[in-house]
Amino acid sequence: MDFQEYGYFDSEIVGYDEEGFPILDRAQNSEIFALFWSKMISNGVLGAPADCLMVQADEGMSVKVNPGFIIINGRFGYNPKPAYLTLDNAPSQYRRITAVIARLNHIDRKIELIFRNGDAAVNPTPPELIQPKSGDYYELCLALIKVESNQTVIMQSNITDTRYDITYCGVVTNLIGTLDLSVFFTQLNAFYDEYVKKFNDNYADFILKMDSAYQSYYTQLNDLYNTYVDKYNTDYADFTQKMLTAYSKYLSDLSAFFTALQNKGYNDMAEITQRLAAFESDREAAFDAWFELVKGKMSGDVAASVVLELLECEERIAELENMLIRRKIHAHLATEDGYNLTTESGDILEAEWCYAVI
Incomplete structure (x- = not known):
């Protein structure tokens, strides 16, 4: 169906009037032109x-x-x-x-x-x-x-x-820069009203479906949680038992180690004591024999030298007793030839080690 007014198109001659002027099929007056511009x-x-x-x-x-x-x-x-x-x-x-x-x-x-x-x-x-x-x-x-x-x-x-x-x-x-949106908003409002109506009609059903979905989700989550708890409790009990067994074995091994160490300390101490007693007896007898030999013959510097040797022996014995009491043994470091090892300043190097008696 054609528009009631439209334009502009070229006219065609469809005839002639009584005076011989052509008759045009698309002839228009100025109204159509003014209408066009008034809308623009x-x-x-x-x-x-x-x-x-x-x-x-x-x-x-x-x-x-x-x-x-x-x-x-x-x-x-x-x-x-x-x-x-x-x-x-x-x-x-x-x-x-x-x-x-x-x-x-x-x-x-x-x-x-x-x-x-x-x-x-x-x-x-x-x-x-x-x-x-x-x-x-x-x-x-x-x-x-x-x-x-x-x-x-x-x-x-x-x-x-x-x-x-x-x-x-x-x-x-x-x-044209001004748009009339009234028709658009009428359609939009109609769509909105229809949407709201459908939403309200289906809202109760939506709530039921959501509640069912929630209950299903909650049941699955609870089952999963219970399964996890059961497995955790079983594994934890097994882990605890293994840890207790391992700890008991550790205590037993530690006790056996200390017992063996204590026995060894007692045995070593008895042997050292016996050796010291034998050493003391031998040295005392040798000293007495020597003293009888030189007694009455020492005078002057010779006597002083003997006194110094005796003092040195006493110091060594006192030092040995101190090492036994403190349980720390020390000795000079020396070469195979018997020369002491010293620092650059001339101090003799010593080695020290401890022993324990349990």
């Missing part, structure tokens, strides 16, 4: 240049309208040069407001510049603009001029620029 761009003056159709004071009661371009309901007006309007004389009392207007005139098929006076009053109001949805005229106001009583010259301070005020005129903008 808004009413108003162009934003550039900034003084497009700006109203300024001229001489006397005259004002100048700068060159510019304007769109009114899909039709345009363009002045490449300034235009001039001479206002009516000022009221004799009170004051008035005069509107400078760009008007779409369907009767004369044009866009024109006019002015309209408001009523004179102490507090005057602007004249009303003609802006019907359909009709012979449609108006946009470029400026409002306040005229004092008996005023003969229009000053720039009397002029209020209304070109950028959308309630009077406005600036041309692209209407």
Whole structure:
């Protein structure tokens, strides 16, 4: 099915009238063209240049309208040069407001510049603009001029620029940038209502299924936990028994080791004691024999030397007794030839080791 209005396409000649002019099948008037532009761009003056159709004071009661371009309901007006309007004389009392207007005139098929006076009053109001949805005229106001009583010259301070005020005129903008989303939201709300209804209808069933799933999950988790606990307890008991057995064996082996060590210490101590007693007896007998031999023959330095040897023997015996008591044996380190090992400073190196008796 075709659209009721569409365009533009080339026309074809379908015949000729009585005067011989061709009859075209797609001939259109300006209404379709104006309709197209009114759906694309808004009413108003162009934003550039900034003084497009700006109203300024001229001489006397005259004002100048700068060159510019304007769109009114899909039709345009363009002045490449300034235009001039001479206002009516000022009221004799009170004051008035005069509107400078760009008007779409369907009767004369044009866009024109006019002015309209408001009523004179102490507090005057602007004249009303003609802006019907359909009709012979449609108006946009470029400026409002306040005229004092008996005023003969229009000053720039009397002029209020209304070109950028959308309630009077406005600036041309692209209407496509504004989207009407009411239909979309109507559909969205309908979908939402339907979704909520289905959700509410199925919510109870959803809760039951979720509860069943939870119970199944809880049962499986509990079974798994119990299995793990049982296995853990069994393994832990076995581990504990093995640790106790190993610990008992360790204590038994440690006790046997200390017993053997103690017995060895006692045996070694008895042997050392016997050897010391035999050594002491032998040395005492040898000393007595020697002493009898030299007794009465020693005098002077010889006697002193013997005394020193005796003192040295006593010191050695005392040191040996000390080693036995402290259980620490020490001796000089020497070579196979019998030479003592010494440090760089001449100190004799000694070795020391301990033995324990248990």
